């Protein structure tokens with residue numbers, strides 16, 4: 001329930017943020033849900049075929065920033081914040097990440113907690129379990145104000161498998 005409320009709050013903020021630029025809006029085509037599917041879906045931990053460790057630092061970098069997976073694979077990301085600042089890893093399309101980032105800049109206190117992201121205080125670790133259902137590129141970024149601009153981003157390259165074709 002909490003999760004849904006937060007989502008709704010974010011959607012409202014994102015809409016407000018977008019309103020200035022394009023009053024015509026994004027709602028006509030109902031693109032919101034397509035975008036979610038474009039990057040895959042929340043995974044089931046028991047089905048994870050791989051664990052990928054990702055380190056986040058105050059030099060505004062993810063290590064590794066380039067991750068390769070196979071289509072259909074469920075990956076358990078174990079994310080560690082090795083810095084002194086708050087960092088996060090958010091999976092999304094580049095467009096979604098940019099929109100979300102702009103909304104966060106306007107509302108730095110905004111809290112969010114979705115299956116496609118993990119926000120971590122200094123020294124903390126957390127997990128994302130995600131299934132990559134479509135071949136292509138899934139971006140990820142830290143959306144804390146200033147971090148994305150500083151280059152705190154990366155990509156998951158999802159390769160097509162014979163089985164999934």
Ligand SMILES: [Cu+2]
Nearest residue numbers: 087088142147
């Ligand atoms: Cu960061």
